[in-house]
Amino acid sequence: MTSNSATGGGPGAIPAIGVGMVGYAFMGRAHSHAWRNVTAFFDPPLRPVLAALAGRSKERAEAAAASLGWAAVETDWRDLVARDDVQIVDICTPGDSHAEIAIAALEAGKHVLCEKPLANTVAEAAAMAEAAERAAARGVRSMVAFNYRRVPAIALARRLVAEGRLGELRHVRAQYLQDWIVDPEFPLVWRLQKDKAGSGALGDIGAHIIDTAQYITGRLITGVSAITETFVTERPLAEESAGLSAAAGTAAKGRVTVDDAALFIGRMEGGVLASFEATRFATGRKNGLRIEINGSLGSLAFDFEAMNELWFYDNTQPGAEAGFRRILVTEPDHPYAGAWWPPGHGLGYDHTFTHEVKDFLEAIAAGTDPAPSFADGLRVQKVLAAVERSAADGSRWTSVEEIEEDA
Amino acid sequence: MTSNSATGGGPGAIPAIGVGMVGYAFMGRAHSHAWRNVTAFFDPPLRPVLAALAGRSKERAEAAAASLGWAAVETDWRDLVARDDVQIVDICTPGDSHAEIAIAALEAGKHVLCEKPLANTVAEAAAMAEAAERAAARGVRSMVAFNYRRVPAIALARRLVAEGRLGELRHVRAQYLQDWIVDPEFPLVWRLQKDKAGSGALGDIGAHIIDTAQYITGRLITGVSAITETFVTERPLAEESAGLSAAAGTAAKGRVTVDDAALFIGRMEGGVLASFEATRFATGRKNGLRIEINGSLGSLAFDFEAMNELWFYDNTQPGAEAGFRRILVTEPDHPYAGAWWPPGHGLGYDHTFTHEVKDFLEAIAAGTDPAPSFADGLRVQKVLAAVERSAADGSRWTSVEEIEEDA
Amino acid sequence: MTSNSATGGGPGAIPAIGVGMVGYAFMGRAHSHAWRNVTAFFDPPLRPVLAALAGRSKERAEAAAASLGWAAVETDWRDLVARDDVQIVDICTPGDSHAEIAIAALEAGKHVLCEKPLANTVAEAAAMAEAAERAAARGVRSMVAFNYRRVPAIALARRLVAEGRLGELRHVRAQYLQDWIVDPEFPLVWRLQKDKAGSGALGDIGAHIIDTAQYITGRLITGVSAITETFVTERPLAEESAGLSAAAGTAAKGRVTVDDAALFIGRMEGGVLASFEATRFATGRKNGLRIEINGSLGSLAFDFEAMNELWFYDNTQPGAEAGFRRILVTEPDHPYAGAWWPPGHGLGYDHTFTHEVKDFLEAIAAGTDPAPSFADGLRVQKVLAAVERSAADGSRWTSVEEIEEDA
Amino acid sequence: MTSNSATGGGPGAIPAIGVGMVGYAFMGRAHSHAWRNVTAFFDPPLRPVLAALAGRSKERAEAAAASLGWAAVETDWRDLVARDDVQIVDICTPGDSHAEIAIAALEAGKHVLCEKPLANTVAEAAAMAEAAERAAARGVRSMVAFNYRRVPAIALARRLVAEGRLGELRHVRAQYLQDWIVDPEFPLVWRLQKDKAGSGALGDIGAHIIDTAQYITGRLITGVSAITETFVTERPLAEESAGLSAAAGTAAKGRVTVDDAALFIGRMEGGVLASFEATRFATGRKNGLRIEINGSLGSLAFDFEAMNELWFYDNTQPGAEAGFRRILVTEPDHPYAGAWWPPGHGLGYDHTFTHEVKDFLEAIAAGTDPAPSFADGLRVQKVLAAVERSAADGSRWTSVEEIEEDA
Known part of the structure; x- marks a missing residue:
């Protein structure tokens, strides 16, 4: 029938x-x-x-x-x-x-x-x-x-922090490591041009670890001291940017106008010390969004290159039994994971977007404000600006509060 | 417009x-x-x-x-x-x-x-x-x-073997480890009933490692010696199987008619020694399809719980530099991977099916025989039968060739 | 002064x-x-x-x-x-x-x-x-x-099993993987001669995993089904074995009279299924004494190549938090470890012997029988004999009890 | 006889x-x-x-x-x-x-x-x-x-850099993570007193990563921007420091006069960007001396908690085969390792000191200057001073050259 x-x-x-x-x-x-x-x-x-x-x-x-x-x-x-x-x-x-x-x-x-x-x-x-x-x-x-934010392991990390499982937070160390422009002959694509991209590794991937650190901990970054660097200052014009001038055989070059790498140390609300690094020159690291958080009662570690794993150290366990445990974040009661496959059948990069639109649709229907809001995005933008200002001014300590909204 | x-x-x-x-x-x-x-x-x-x-x-x-x-x-x-x-x-x-x-x-x-x-x-x-x-x-x-077979890392493993990078093959050790029925109160679902499922861990997940081992190496299993076991012989009737008898408060039980675990050692074409284990009682292993292959020139290791990684040891490198290397199988020239995301942005379980139908569609259009064929499936079925026969007969050596097609 | x-x-x-x-x-x-x-x-x-x-x-x-x-x-x-x-x-x-x-x-x-x-x-x-x-x-x-037995991680594993932390034991999978004779030109040293060494990989390293498995679980192996193999049957005479005949330039060869690899599956007391593999042809594995144990309440995993780590899965934890945890076995209340350095300052191979003689001296002084005793050694020897007998007889199931003491 | x-x-x-x-x-x-x-x-x-x-x-x-x-x-x-x-x-x-x-x-x-x-x-x-x-x-x-410096893996790292295997160096990220004073009731031992220890995590373990980074790369740190912190400012007097006042039941406390953690970013000779973190509050990290180095041709990663392993990424290999490889630094042609045990039989913390005195004895006998010299130690001391000065002065960029020798 x-x-x-x-x-x-x-x-x-x-x-x-x-x-x-x-x-x-x-x-x-x-x-x-x-x-x-x-x-x-x-x-x-x-x-x-x-x-x-x-x-x-x-x-x-x-x-x-x-x-x-x-x-x-x-x-x-x-x-x-x-x-x-x-x-x-x-x-x-x-x-x-x-x-x-x-x-x-x-x-x-x-x-x-x-x-x-x-x-x-x-x-x-x-x-x-x-x-x-x-x-x-x-x-x-x-x-x-x-x-x-919609990686199940990262959402689980936030949940554990919110439940107090890490106790008083002490340290965040976050890195976003890529290597796709290590080769100096890699062309001058739009992501390497300030007028299009705004900044380089800082805004592209540094923004992600700033948001991730603030999301998991629930604490804002309050000030930073930074250095940035452009290792390769000229690159071949990309087909997209070269236009007619890139005749065969010529190697027309253009100036890279964004950072290749940005490093900064900072403080977060509640006395947390933090270090951040965003770079496109970490040879061998392909999409290494990594974050570690240490608190008085426990610690967490995550690396997107193994995105289905969250490592958790529970300091309330007896010393002889304690150890970082590799939680495969694929269980029914893990964030988002229950909707997919049985335990151990991991998810990939694209699933994070599915989770994102699901949450967005729910917020629209419920008439509530989805997160991260544009205000959250603005706050990240101010941290990026503080990093750039500190780097431009001898790494001096720069408060995020001092960034004007017309900057 | x-x-x-x-x-x-x-x-x-x-x-x-x-x-x-x-x-x-x-x-x-x-x-x-x-x-x-x-x-x-x-x-x-x-x-x-x-x-x-x-x-x-x-x-x-x-x-x-x-x-x-x-x-x-x-x-x-x-x-x-x-x-x-x-x-x-x-x-x-x-x-x-x-x-x-x-x-x-x-x-x-x-x-x-x-x-x-x-x-x-x-x-x-x-x-x-x-x-x-x-x-x-x-x-x-x-x-x-x-x-x-359509996990990029497994397809890459086959490619490396086919290219001779492992030299003369010596060992295969394959395990498929799950733990979803460790709890004796887990109900008697259809996968635990012989009339529906044919066998237990053996046919469900053992079949996968048999196929994977044969696929990567290009060698068939020729004989086995096996043991199987049902650890929990009675389980609560599942809602699906309980019918009217499962009144509230009663704990009607039914007999488990399949294996919980199957272990076997065997030989493959070309002098390869192999060991296999399929179990649903490997507490903590969620979908641990694991395989290691050792050859005279190199070795491979894979675990589906980290499905985007293939570990390769290249024995032609100088001893001081050799080591198992973790290849993130997300590069453009890796099997299937180039169609998806940039390097390091891993895939999940579902992507393997997308690859499968893509290959099937291509074979249909090209008028060629897709693999694995039903004949390949039959060969796996004979290995399963040889395992069951050996286990039922004091683990005696059982040649796959001796399995009749009307068994 | x-x-x-x-x-x-x-x-x-x-x-x-x-x-x-x-x-x-x-x-x-x-x-x-x-x-x-x-x-x-x-x-x-x-x-x-x-x-x-x-x-x-x-x-x-x-x-x-x-x-x-x-x-x-x-x-x-x-x-x-x-x-x-x-x-x-x-x-x-x-x-x-x-x-x-x-x-x-x-x-x-x-x-x-x-x-x-x-x-x-x-x-x-x-x-x-x-x-x-x-x-x-x-x-x-x-x-x-x-x-x-005196690796702190292995002693800790035994302690966890003895304390019931693994519940009812189901599986042991043990491998001892080395690769030092992969090269067919490696000479015919005494360890490759049956009259001196007794057997090959089986007695040399297989004996270790038999003892380790029995020690950690407290269960004896009761029967086995086995295959053994000698991949390279002739090798250059070693200087030690060649004597005068090994004149410069000649490549006198001798027969390898022991196994290169031994695989067996077996049963242990209490319904445990076990698989064992000892090989000197696992290219890239240098001293990979590995053991995994699964029980109803938890699991353990160990690899000597990372000898200061014991991996423990505690199935009594909520599913959302459970994971194999990497215990660095260097804490004061870990076996032997407290006598050495602060936590995290790992031990090496030689420390196991220091622990051994310490235990032996204590037993002598206390007038108690040290373990493993010669009777324990004899029991291992019988398992080795059962493996050899099964391998020689079509992998048929061989009870350890049937091994005569005059074998 | x-x-x-x-x-x-x-x-x-x-x-x-x-x-x-x-x-x-x-x-x-x-x-x-x-x-x-x-x-x-x-x-x-x-x-x-x-x-x-x-x-x-x-x-x-x-x-x-x-x-x-x-x-x-x-x-x-x-x-x-x-x-x-x-x-x-x-x-x-x-x-x-x-x-x-x-x-x-x-x-x-x-x-x-x-x-x-x-x-x-x-x-x-x-x-x-x-x-x-x-x-x-x-x-x-x-x-x-x-x-x-005498960990075989670290000496091997230096050798690989010296041989040019990493190409142009871009990044160093080094951390020394411990957790032994996370508990606020841990007493005020001498290492927490400035008059005895000079500084806290900075001098005790920060000094090690400064030396290690400079040793492996062959480049000096030229300037830094830093923050330091004392999370727990008062602690119970230790028996050693309490004297008569620590009567039973009283909880006399003393002031912690050193840093608990120090973070700094810096530049090294040759355009290398570096980040450093030394802390005793990284819960779960016991002796985590970790360093990663990225160059145009390759990368290295090391963690002392797995001290026998060096991870090397060789960017000259084809992309489809490249991956961080885990070199077990126990081979005969690895620094120091050949003197000990066969491959895979790892070393522990104490072996580093044996290597140290061996090198010292050789230098004495040869009449050559051993390394690291007191001048090297002075240079590290200046970096420590620059870190303290920067941290005390709003993280401003502080050149190591500006540290006076009478500081």
Whole structure:
């Protein structure tokens, strides 16, 4: 006996909500995957419909839409924002366009999910946070896409800290180590250009460990002392940036205008000492987002390269039995994990985005503010600014409070 | 400017192929995910359309179809096989129904993807392999779903062996360790009943390490000496099996009719010594499919609990520099990995199924025989039978060749 | 103000006991180190005096004695046994001479520490065990040197099992993996000759995992099914074995008369399933004595290549927090560890021998039987014999009980 | 046939050299072990004789001498220095006495091995370095005991860097993590008192990672930006410090006058960015001396808690095969390792001291300057001073060059 699948919707059907996505590169693929799959594993109160994708090149946008499952394309993001069938605008572009798109979307009454870092400057981020606050008063939600918060192991880490299992926090040491530009012949892509990316390793991956450290501990970074460095100051122009000048055989070079690495030490609320390092020159480390936290009652350690594992040391156990234990974060009562596979059947990078949109949909339906908010994103932006200011000024101690909102 | 996404199909569009899936539990969810996402990451020559799902309960099948993305449901698998819009039949049911469904589908000219173990007996598996051979002559393809072959690290392991990097092979030691029935109060689910599951740990997870060992090394197991054991012989009746008798407060029990654990040592072609262990009583091991291979020139080690890592020891390096190296199998030139995310952004369990259907679609389009074939599945089934026979007969050496096809 | 160190002995001084050692190669160096250092870290009730060393070559024995700290040398072990200043005879020779020396020493009233395996045959081992029993009645002690029992992590493992922390034991999987003869040009040293070594990997390293498994679990192996193999059947004659015939340029070869690898599965008392593998062909594994134990309440894992670590899974913890924990076995309340350095300052291979002689000295002083006894050594020898018998007879199940004492 | 061991000395005997040790606590035990055993594993050109040990309490010194193997005791270090049978003075006392003893010994023509940190102030260290330079002109040698340089894995790391295997160095991240004073009730021992210890975690363990980083890379630290912290500012008086006031039941407390933790970022010669952290509050880390180094061609990682392992990433290998490899640093051609046991039979903490005295004896015999010299120790002391100055002055960038030698 045949019947049609309940994709339509009788009385009890889940309401649909239209999504429009701007940008379809790395982040766009990841977000699309999340929107496409969230209802197969979770039961969000809203069913996302992949309404339209915006990209400047019609041809490439259409190909992306076909591959990623979007129903339509727009070549101007303003048209996407204006669509009646779009209630959520998902911003997956480089940082220089975030503020303009996000503010316009919020003002148009669209919920906004925005990739990180929130913006390229504190001033932009502040304007966005303000717009988000105004929109929230009208029931319009916004969230910044620090997806690593949705790694089950990181969410579990936060839970353990919140439950007091680490006692009084003493130390955070966080690193985000990559190596994709170690080769000096790697070209000058947009992520190496300040006007597009805002900063280099600092904003791209440093932003993630700042957010992760603050998220897990529930403590804000209050001040920093920093150094930054650009190891390779000139690079071959990328095809995307070279234009006509990159004739065959020539090796036209351009200036790298962002940092290759940023190191800083700092203090967090509650007397926590912290050290941070973000670099694209850690040869052999591919996506080494690593964080360790030490408290009086216990410690945690995590490395994204083994993303299904959280290491926990419980100092309340007898010394003869204590040890860092490798928790495989795939159990039914672990954050997010129960929705997927049986224990030990690990998750991957893309699952974090599925969790992200699930949480966002829940917040929209519940009428609550999702986290991380644009205000959280602004706070991260201020830490980035403090790092840059300290590094530019002989590593002097720089309070995050001293960063002006028009910086 | 708006345009519709190219989901339709001008002259250059990818041809569609209809898929019908039987069963929608654990494996059904995993397969659905694969069919739904394969075109977003790979460019298979055929675009799968999730045409229909078959399940006995109309209500539950419809809910599953809505959640998993299937367009229609059937309550009888025969109707599914008969549908004009179904060209591939994907069998995700327990082993006792594999033979009947698969043979019917093949005879109806439908390509078949069948979950493992291929069948519950050698005789069934032999009939299926015969049907598959006949079908292949008519261009109808079949594949058994040993998904672990599609873990990038395992595919890379096979490549390294094939390239001669391990030299003369000496040892294989493989274990599949789980712990989900350690608690004697865990109920008597279908996987613990011989009539449904065929065997216990042996066929469920032992089959995987047999296939994985043979796949990586390219050598068949030729003989075994085995022991099996059922540690907990009676268990509470599961809701699914208890029926009316499981009144509140009573603890009706039923007999466990399969093995809890199976250990065997064996020989493989080319003088390789091998040891295997499959158990559901390895407390703390959640999905520990582990394999080590030693050869004269190198060694490999893998554990699915860290599925993005392959450990390789290269014995041709100077002794002072040699060591097992942890290859993060997420590089562009690793099997399957390049289609996904940048290096270090790991994959999860579900990705293996996406790879599986991608390879199956490619074989169908190319008119070649996909692997593992039903004949490969039959060979695994014979090893399982040899293990059972040896265990039943004082662990005596049992040649795989001596297993009759009507066993 | 100057004073002499209290090396002499007033009323409260620790009594001295003279040690005579037979053999001064690998094991002799390790034992000497232990005798020389035990009183600097422990407070044994007897202070060992390194009285004399026996070796056939006077010149080499004297050089060894000077280097290793022995006061005198003998060129005939009988003379060593006869010395009045020798109360302990420490046997560090190949297995073919153990029985003769040990029995003579015991009959002469000397305590005996004997390297493993206890002997090359069950018959020899049985004679030794009988001599040991007779000697014990006269207060003369004997111990077989399974030094791995004195790895703090292994002693801790035994303690955890004895305390019931693992619950009902289900599985043991033990491997001893080395790779020092992977190269077929490695010469035919005495360890590859049956007349000297008794067996190959089986007796040399297989004996260790048999003893370790029985020691940790407190359960005996009751039966086995085995395969053994010699991968490289001919090797260049070693300098030590070649004699005059090994003229420069010639590549005289001799036959390898022992196993290169031995695999067996078995049962232990109390329903435990076990698998064992001893091999010298596990390329890249240098001294991989590995053991895992699974019980209903917990599991343990150990690898000598990381000898200061014991991994423990406690199944009584909530699932969301459970994980294998890496216990650094260097805490004050860990076996042996408190006598050495602060936590985290690991121990090495040689420390196991220091622990061994400390325990032996304590047993002598206390008048108790040290463990492992010669009877324990005999039991291991019977397991080795059962393995060889099973391997020679088509892997048929072989009970350890069926091994005759005159085998 | 009996003969006496060649401990005396015919014409070819190894010359003896008398050692006198000041202090006999933790470091004294470690150094004694080294002097006692070095000739059993190495062939140093001088044979150390454990002539005398100095300690203020005659009774305790005599007990220590008996246990550790010293022939005599002195209750005043000046008498020890003056002994004719002492040619080497080994200083194992807290830092406040190093300068006085070392300078006196050097002026008396005795070779000096001095524990680290070299002194409690730069001024003292400078005076010692000056004395060492004067003494060297007279053939009198001095060495500071940074024993971690003699971990085989660390020496191998230096060798790989020196051979250019890491290419251009970019990053060093070093941590020394302990947790022994996490408990606020841990008493106020001398290491927590500035007058005795000079500083806290900084000088005790921070000094080790400063030396290790400079040793492996061959680059000096040129400037730093730092923060330090004392988490627990008052502690119960230790028995050793409490005196009569610590009556039973009272909980007299004293002020902690040193840092509990020190974090700093810095630059090293050649454009290397570095981060350092020394803490005694890293719960669960027992002796976690960890260092990672990234260069354009490769990377290294080390953790003393697994001291026999060095992790090496070789960026010249094809991407599909590259990975951090775990080198077990126990091979014959690894630094120091060949003198001990077969591959895979690891070493422990104490072996580093044996290597240290072996190198020292060789330098004395060869008439060369051993490393690390007192000048090296002074340089480390200046880095410590720069860290303290930066931390006291708002983390401002502090050049090591600006540290005056009278600081």
